[in-house]
Each structure stands twice: as C-alpha cells, then as structure tokens.
Amino acid sequence: MIKKVQILIMIATIFAIGFTAGTFFTKNSVHQVSTKLAKTAEQSTKNPVLKSSPKTISDAPSKVLIGYVQDYRDPSAIDYSNLTHVIFSFAHPEKDGRLTFNGDTAMNNLRRTVSNAHKHDAKAILAVGGWFHIKGGESYDYFKSAIASPSSREKLANELVGTANRENLDGIDIDIEHPRSKKDAQYLAAFINDLSKKLHAVNKELSVAVHAKIHSVTGTETDFVNYDASMFQHVDYVNIMAYDGQWDGGYNAANMAPYPFTEKIVNYWGSLFDSHSIPRNKLVLGVPFYGQPEDPSIKPVSYEAIINHNPEIDDKDIISMNGTTYYYNGEATMQKKTSLALYNGFGGMMIWEVGLDAKGSYSLTGAISKVIKNSQTNPVKYYSVKHTE
Structure with missing residues (x-):
C-alpha cells in the first residue's frame, strides 16, 4: 500500500515538473520569435516601389480656353x-x-487688352505673324527671311522678349x-528653341499656331506644310488651326470645319505627339467663330451675324442669309468638338476669333467653357501608354 502511494506521488511529481518546463519553454520560444520579427522590421531599409501608372486627363493642368x-x-x-x-x-x-x-x-488696344485680361485673371499673349503683313502680301515672306539668318533670328527673339517685358505680357504666340520646306521647318525650330529659352528664363509662355495638316477631302496628311517636331518640345501650347478646309481640292464651303474633319485632325496630332513622347496636353484644338459662304466671292460672316439673323438656328450648321448659304459651327458642334479634344487628352x-462671337x-x-468646366468637375480619364512617370 505504502509503495503504491509512493509510486503515485512520484508520477504526479514528474508530471508537474514536465508541465512547468513545457510552459516555460513555450513562453520563451514565442518571445524569441516576436523579438526576432520586430528586429527584422526595424533594420529593414527597403521602401515599397510604386509602379508607374498611365497618365489621366485629371493629372494635367487645368484646361485652357484661348481666344485670339x-x-x-x-x-x-x-468678354474675358x-x-x-x-x-x-x-x-x-x-x-x-x-x-x-x-x-x-x-x-493702345494691346495695352488695354492686357489690362482687361489681367483684371479677369486671364493671361495676355502677343501673336506675331498671321497670314497678311502690314506692308502687303503674305507675312510668310517676311517671317521666313527673319528666321533664316542667325543674326536676324536673334534680333527678332530679343525684340519679342523686350516687348513682352515692357508691355507686361504673359507670353508670345x-x-x-x-513652313513650306524642310529647311524652313528647321529655321522655325531653331527660332522656337532660342525664343523658348529667353521667354522661359523670365517666366513667360510660348505658344505656336500650326496648320491642321489634314486634307479635308482625302482625310490624309498634307505635304505642303512642314514642321520639325522637335520644336514642340520647347513650347507650352500648340494651337491647331482646325478650320479653313474649304480650300482643299477646290473651294467647298461645306468642308470648312465639319466634325469628321476635326476627328481626323485630333487623331493625327495626338498620334504625332505620342510618337515623339510629347505630352498631349500641349495640344489645343482651334475652332472657327465665323460662317463661310458657298460663293467664295462673298465675305465670311461672324457667328454674331448668324445669331442676329436667326437666334433659333438648328443644329445643321448651315444657314441661308440674303440669298447666300453659309456653313458654320453652332453650339452643339462646338460642345461636341470640345468633348472630343478633352477625351483625347488635349x-x-x-x-478664332473672340470678336466674332454672339x-x-x-x-x-x-x-x-461649360464643357471644360464640367470636365474638370467630372474628369474624363485619358490613358496614354507612352507617357508614364
């Protein structure tokens, strides 16, 4: 009996010792693992790598509405x-x-325009060139000579920067x-490069107006206008004159600026900028504020004149006034074109031109403006695989 009791006591003692040792070992093991994990986290110097993501329209600066x-x-x-x-x-x-x-x-008008623009928080830019020169003939002949020579090119750039500073301008257009040859395109690119450096050094903008580059009848790229794409790297905005297609393939006023023509222009310039890795948000789509007559011997009319003739115009972008048919872009087409530009990342x-507006x-x-403001409140995402950061 005594031996049985002694055996039971011995078994109980061994069990107790084993239980206590197991508990102690388990607690120490957990603590050691926790300490090791904490130490590893403290010593890590690696930071998570953020993968690049496609740019969206909302990544770009606020959209511009530029009026000549x-x-x-x-x-x-x-109205500014x-x-x-x-x-x-x-x-x-x-x-x-x-x-x-x-x-x-x-x-005097320049100075008043600058003052009025600034009162409305708009930037005031001076455009140089255009189609006609003040002395007669095409401005191109004068411009071409001015930028062909390094000395006259430098002089013109300095005059523009000096005028911008003196007249409190925000930039030059x-x-x-x-440009009608590759050589002319190279001269223009050299001039833009020089002018860009000078203007940006004094916090002024530089924009350039360009031909639509699409034939309104064939829908293909025109070859009589040449640009060196490198110059677009140095400007803030590229203003596409996406109108005046009526002269392509023989005069036809209906080809002035119809929506399908504009679609081809947008696709061309978007693809061009993508191919040269230039951000699309430099592109600005131009629209006409005038009506083009079916008879080329008659002068175009302003959109204001069209509205004054018939305020309840429909969405056909065509009107008969005083026996002449005019083609134009009405409100619906303008808003559709604006959506097209923004959707494509412009x-x-x-x-052209604000003074013709109703x-x-x-x-x-x-x-x-309504479409632009709505797009910034509810941005449409535009993805470009070419442009990632």
Whole structure:
C-alpha cells in the first residue's frame, strides 16, 4: 500500500515538473520569435516601389480656353470672363528681325487688352505673324527671311522678349503660315528653341499656331506644310488651326470645319505627339467663330451675324442669309468638338476669333467653357501608354 502511494506521488511529481518546463519553454520560444520579427522590421531599409501608372486627363493642368483678338477690336467689347488666355493679333516681323505694329491704335488696344485680361485673371499673349503683313502680301515672306539668318533670328527673339517685358505680357504666340520646306521647318525650330529659352528664363509662355495638316477631302496628311517636331518640345501650347478646309481640292464651303474633319485632325496630332513622347496636353484644338459662304466671292460672316439673323438656328450648321448659304459651327458642334479634344487628352480649346462671337446666352465661348468646366468637375480619364512617370 505504502509503495503504491509512493509510486503515485512520484508520477504526479514528474508530471508537474514536465508541465512547468513545457510552459516555460513555450513562453520563451514565442518571445524569441516576436523579438526576432520586430528586429527584422526595424533594420529593414527597403521602401515599397510604386509602379508607374498611365497618365489621366485629371493629372494635367487645368484646361485652357484661348481666344485670339484682332488688333482693331475695341478691348472693352470683349468678354474675358471665360478665357484663360487672350492672344492679341498681330505684331508683324520685318525681314531684318525688327517688330512692327499697325500704328498707335493697335498699340493702345494691346495695352488695354492686357489690362482687361489681367483684371479677369486671364493671361495676355502677343501673336506675331498671321497670314497678311502690314506692308502687303503674305507675312510668310517676311517671317521666313527673319528666321533664316542667325543674326536676324536673334534680333527678332530679343525684340519679342523686350516687348513682352515692357508691355507686361504673359507670353508670345508664333503664327508663321506656313513652313513650306524642310529647311524652313528647321529655321522655325531653331527660332522656337532660342525664343523658348529667353521667354522661359523670365517666366513667360510660348505658344505656336500650326496648320491642321489634314486634307479635308482625302482625310490624309498634307505635304505642303512642314514642321520639325522637335520644336514642340520647347513650347507650352500648340494651337491647331482646325478650320479653313474649304480650300482643299477646290473651294467647298461645306468642308470648312465639319466634325469628321476635326476627328481626323485630333487623331493625327495626338498620334504625332505620342510618337515623339510629347505630352498631349500641349495640344489645343482651334475652332472657327465665323460662317463661310458657298460663293467664295462673298465675305465670311461672324457667328454674331448668324445669331442676329436667326437666334433659333438648328443644329445643321448651315444657314441661308440674303440669298447666300453659309456653313458654320453652332453650339452643339462646338460642345461636341470640345468633348472630343478633352477625351483625347488635349490641353483645351482655341478660338478664332473672340470678336466674332454672339453675346449673352448665345455665346459660343460660354458653350465651350461649360464643357471644360464640367470636365474638370467630372474628369474624363485619358490613358496614354507612352507617357508614364
């Protein structure tokens, strides 16, 4: 009996010792593992790598609405409220690189336009060139000579920067219509490169107006206008003159700026910029604020004149006035084009010309602005595989 009791006591003692040792070992093992994990985390110097993601339209700066204003317009008659940029048109290049204006009236209008634009938080830009020169003939002949020579090219660049500083301008717009050879394109690229450095050094913008580069009848790229794509790297905006297709393949006013023509232009320029790894948000789609007559011997009319003739115009973008048929872009087409540009990652819209717009609720500027503002409240995502950061 005593032996049985002793055996039971011995078994109980061994069990107790084993249980205590097991518990102690388990606690120490857990603590050692926790300490090791904590130490490893503290010593890690690796940071998670964020994978690049496609740019979206919301990554880009706020969209621009750029309006050209001709030098004879009364600056007080312009509605600046929806514009981000006002481009005063035009100063004229001389063959030796000097810069001239269309008299004292143009200079006074420039200064009033700059003042009014700044009061509305819009940037004031001076356009140089255009189609006609103040002395007669095409401005191209003067521009070509000015940028072909290194000395006159330097002189013109310095005159533009000096004018921008003196007149409190926010930048310069170059409108040479149009480089007609590869050599001319190289001269323009060299000039843009030089001017860009000078303007950006004093916090001024540089934009360039370009031909649509698409034939309105065939839908193919035109070869009579040449650009060196490298110059687009050095500008802030590229204003595409996506209108005046009526001259392609024989005069046809209906080809002025129809929506399908604009689609081809947008696709061309978007693809061009992608191929050169240039951000699409530099591209600005231009639209016309005038009606083109079926008879080329008759002058175009302003959109304001069209509205004054018939405020209840339909969406056909065609109207008969005084026995003549005119083709134009109405509100629906303008808003559709704006959506097209924004959907394709463009930086905004350009108007030729603000002084041709209708007033109040009929304003095309206001109609375009609504689409832009809505896109910034509810941005449409545009993805470009070419442009990742």
